[in-house]
Amino acid sequence: MKKLLSIVLALCLALALAAPAMADGTVKIGMVTDVGGINDNSFNQFAWAGLQELAAEDPTFVVNYLESKTDADYQTNINTFIDEEYDLIICVGYMLADATRDAALDNPEQKFAIVDDASNADLENVACLTFAQEQCSYLVGLVAGYMTQSKTVGYVQGMVSDSMNLFGVGFISGVLEACPDAAVLQYNANNFGDIAGGATAAKDMITKGADVIYQAAGGTGIGVLNTCEEEKIWGIGVDADQAAVLGLNYVLCSALKNTGAGCVSIAKAVKAGEFAGGVHHYTLSDGAIDIATTGDHIPAEVLEKVEAAKAAIIAGEMTVPTSVDDCPLFTLDD
Amino acid sequence: MKTKKGLMDFLSENTFIHILFSIILGFVVGAAFLAVMGLSVGAAYGKLIDSVTSLKGFSYVVVYSVPYIVTGLSVAFSFKTGVFNIGAEGQFVVGSMAAAVVSILLPDLPKPVLIPLCFLTAMAAGALWGSIVAMLKVKWGINEVLSMIMFNWIAFYLSNFIAGIPAIHNTGSAEATKNISENASLKLSKEFIKSAGLATTANWGILVAIAVMLIVWFIIEKTTLGYELKAVGSNRYAAEYGGINVGGSILTALAISGALGGLAGALQLMGMGQRISIFSSQEGFGFAGIVVALIGCSNPFGVFIAGLFYGALIYGGSKLNLVGAPTQLISVIVGTVVFFIAISVIFRYLKYLKKTPKAPAAGSGKEAAKK
Numbered sequence: 265m266k267k268l269l270s271i272v273l274a275l276c277l278a279l280a281l282a283a284p285a286m287a288d289g290t291v292k293i294g295m296v297t298d299v300g301g302i303n304d305n306s307f308n309q310f311a312w313a314g315l316q317e318l319a320a321e322d323p324t325f326v327v328n329y330l331e332s333k334t335d336a337d338y339q340t341n342i343n344t345f346i347d348e349e350y351d352l353i354i355c356v357g358y359m360l361a362d363a364t365r366d367a368a369l370d371n372p373e374q375k376f377a378i379v380d381d382a383s384n385a386d387l388e389n390v391a392c393l394t395f396a397q398e399q400c401s402y403l404v405g406l407v408a409g410y411m412t413q414s415k416t417v418g419y420v421q422g423m424v425s426d427s428m429n430l431f432g433v434g435f436i437s438g439v440l441e442a443c444p445d446a447a448v449l450q451y452n453a454n455n456f457g458d459i460a461g462g463a464t465a466a467k468d469m470i471t472k473g474a475d476v477i478y479q480a481a482g483g484t485g486i487g488v489l490n491t492c493e494e495e496k497i498w499g500i501g502v503d504a505d506q507a508a509v510l511g512l513n514y515v516l517c518s519a520l521k522n523t524g525a526g527c528v529s530i531a532k533a534v535k536a537g538e539f540a541g542g543v544h545h546y547t548l549s550d551g552a553i554d555i556a557t558t559g560d561h562i563p564a565e566v567l568e569k570v571e572a573a574k575a576a577i578i579a580g581e582m583t584v585p586t587s588v589d590d591c592p593l594f595t596l597d598d
Numbered sequence: 599m600k601t602k603k604g605l606m607d608f609l610s611e612n613t614f615i616h617i618l619f620s621i622i623l624g625f626v627v628g629a630a631f632l633a634v635m636g637l638s639v640g641a642a643y644g645k646l647i648d649s650v651t652s653l654k655g656f657s658y659v660v661v662y663s664v665p666y667i668v669t670g671l672s673v674a675f676s677f678k679t680g681v682f683n684i685g686a687e688g689q690f691v692v693g694s695m696a697a698a699v700v701s702i703l704l705p706d707l708p709k710p711v712l713i714p715l716c717f718l719t720a721m722a723a724g725a726l727w728g729s730i731v732a733m734l735k736v737k738w739g740i741n742e743v744l745s746m747i748m749f750n751w752i753a754f755y756l757s758n759f760i761a762g763i764p765a766i767h768n769t770g771s772a773e774a775t776k777n778i779s780e781n782a783s784l785k786l787s788k789e790f791i792k793s794a795g796l797a798t799t800a801n802w803g804i805l806v807a808i809a810v811m812l813i814v815w816f817i818i819e820k821t822t823l824g825y826e827l828k829a830v831g832s833n834r835y836a837a838e839y840g841g842i843n844v845g846g847s848i849l850t851a852l853a854i855s856g857a858l859g860g861l862a863g864a865l866q867l868m869g870m871g872q873r874i875s876i877f878s879s880q881e882g883f884g885f886a887g888i889v890v891a892l893i894g895c896s897n898p899f900g901v902f903i904a905g906l907f908y909g910a911l912i913y914g915g916s917k918l919n920l921v922g923a924p925t926q927l928i929s930v931i932v933g934t935v936v937f938f939i940a941i942s943v944i945f946r947y948l949k950y951l952k953k954t955p956k957a958p959a960a961g962s963g964k965e966a967a968k969k
Contacts, residue, residue, distance in 0.1 A: 336871040339799055343798050361770065454762055
C-alpha cells in the first residue's frame with residue numbers, strides 16, 4: 265500500500281514538473297460560452313474557431329474555453345478565468361451581459377470582451393463586439409428578392425430585440441430593393457432552440473406561398489432549413505455557411521457573421537497593449553460579415569448585382585437601414 | 599470460489615462499502631477513458647481535486663450542491679414510499695418559476711416576508727405538480743413514471759411561456775425573466791464574500807438544505823405519517839390489509855416529494871440564477887436528483903453527502919477544459935458510479951435466490967394476497 269502511494273506521489277510530482285512553465289509574454293485568452301455550448305454551429309463555435317486559429321498561428325496566445333450549462337454558470341465561469349489570471353475574458357452572447365457587467369465592475373483591472381452586446385459600452389474594461397448583421401442580411405435579401413417566383417418570401421427570427429431586429433430590417437430592405445412588390449411573411453419564434461417550432465413556422469409560410477425563407481433563429485432556424493429541404497424550396501442560412509455545415513441542398517446562400525474575426529482582433533489588441541473598451545463594430549469591410557454561396561445555386565446575373573451592392577456598401581456609397589423606423593414592412597417589433 | 603462469494607457478500611451487505619467501491623470504479627473507468635484519449639490522468643484529476651479543496655473552491659461546491667441535495671431529498675423521499683419521482687425536473691421548474699413570479703410581482707415586500715413567501719409558493723407549485731400525477735395514479739392507475747415525464751415537458755413549456763409574458767420578461771435584451779427582487783435574494787453581501795474569500799455566488803441556501811434534510815429524516819423516521827408511507831413503500835398490499843389508506847399515502851408522498859422539488863427550484867433561483875432563462879433544453883437538476891438519491895441510498899444524510907459529491911464533480915468538472923480534458927468526463931464517471939450502484943440490486947437478488955430456494959412460493963403468496 266505504502267509502495268503504491270509513493271509511486272502515485274512520484275507520478276504526481278513528475279507530472280507537475282513536466283507541465284510547461286508559462287513563458288513570459290504569453291497572453292491568456294479565456295472564452296465563456298452561453299448555454300448554446302461550444303458546438304452550437306453559431307457564434308460560440310466561430311469565436312472558438314477564430315481563437316484556435318490565432319493560437320495556432322501565434323503560440324504566445326494561450327486560449328481556453330468554459331462551457332455554461334445553465335444561466336447560473338456564467339458568473340462561476342467568468343470568475344474561474346479571473347482566478348486563473350487570464351488576460352482577456354471573452355463572453356459570447358448578450359445572455360452574459362449582466363454577468364459580465366457584475367464581474368467588470370468588481371474587477372476593474374480585468375479586461376473583458378462581449379460578443380453581440382452594446383449595453384456594457386460605458387465600462388472602460390469591456391470591449392463590446394458588435395457586428396453589422398443588417399449588411400449580410402441585406403445581401404441575402406437581395407438574392408431572395410431576385411429568386412422568388414411567387415413574390416412571397418418568409419423570415420423567421422429567434423427573438424425580438426434591437427440586435428436581432430437588424431437581421432430582419434436588413435433582409436426586408438434587400439428583398440424590397442430587388443422586388444418592390446414582394447410580400448414578406450414574418451414570424452418571431454421567441455426561442456433559439458425550438459427545432460420543431462421552426463419546422464412548423466416554415467410549413468405555415470410555405471402553405472401561404474413563400475418560396476424562399478430566411479431565418480435568424482439558431483436551432484429554431486435549423487428546423488426551418490430542414491423543412492425547406494423536405495419541401496424543396498429555398499432556405500437561407502445565417503451565421504455560418506450553413507449549406508456546407510449542415511450538408512443541405514436547398515440552402516440558397518448564407519448570411520455570414522464571423523464572431524471569430526472580432527474575437528481575434530480584440531485578442532491581438534490586448535497583446536499589443538492597445539485594448540480599449542466601448543463598442544467595436546465589425547462590418548463587410550473587415551470580412552467579419554459576408555455572404556456565402558456554397559452550392560452555386562445563384563444565377564450569375566443575380567450574383568453580379570449582389571457583388572455590386574456589396575462593393576457599394578464597402579465603398580460607403582450606400583448604407584443599409586439599421587432602424588426599424590426605416591423599414592415599415594418589418595412588423596415583428598409591434 | 600470461496601473468495602468470490604466473500605466479496606459478493608461483503609458488497610451486498612455493506613451498502614456504504616459498496617457505494618464507495620462504485621465511486622472508485624467510476625474514477626477508474628474515467629481514468630481509462632482519459633488514458634485511451636491520450637490525456638494525462640494526473641492533470642485532469644489533479645485539477646478536479648485542486649479546484650474543490652480551497653476555501654473558495656469548496657464554497658463553490660457548496661452553492662452548486664444545494665439544488666442537487668434538495669432534488670435528491672425529493673427523489674429519496676419518493677423512493678422510501680415506493681413511488682419513483684422522475685418528475686422532480688418538472689417540479690423544480692414550476693417551483694422556480696412560481697418563486698420568480700412572486701418576487702417579480704411583489705418586489706417591495708421586506709426580506710423576512712418575501713423569502714418565506716417565495717419558498718411557500720414554490721413548494722405549493724411543486725406539490726401541485728406532484729399531486730396531479732399522484733391523482734392520475736390513484737384514481738385511474740396511470741403509471742406515474744409516464745405521466746411525470748410528460749409533466750416535465752409541460753412544466754418546461756409553461757416556464758418558457760411565463761418567461762415571455764411582458765410583465766415577467768427581462769427588460770434588457772436577455773431571453774429570460776426579469777431579475778428577482780433584491781429582497782428575495784439569498785446571496786451573501788458582496789463585502790462579506792470578498793473579505794471571507796468565498797465564491798462570488800455564495801448564498802445561504804445550504805442552511806435551508808440542511809433544515810430540509812433534518813425535516814425529511816424526522817418525517818420518515820419519527821412520525822406516524824412516515825411509518826405509513828414506508829409501510830406502503832415496502833408492501834402496498836400488506837399496508838392496505840393493515841388499514842393504511844394506500845391511495846392517500848401515495849398522494850401525500852408525491853405532494854411532499856413535489857414540494858421539495860419545487861423548493862429546490864426556488865433555492866437555485868434565489869441563491870444562484872436570480873432569473874430564469876428561456877430554456878432551449880432541460881437543465882437536468884431533477885434528473886440529477888435521481889442520481890444523488892441513488893448514491894445517497896435514499897438516506898437523508900447520505901443524500902446530503904451525495905449532493906455535495908455531485909456538486910463537487912459538476913463544479914470541478916467545469917474546469918477540466920483548462921487542462922485540456924473534456925468536461926464530459928464527469929458524465930462518464932457519474933454514469934459508471936450509477937451503473938455499479940444499480941447492479942448491487944442484482945448482487946442482492948442472486949444472494950436472495952441462493953439463500954431462499956423457496957422464493958417463488960413467497961411470490962405466489964403475494965399474488966394470493968392481491969386477490
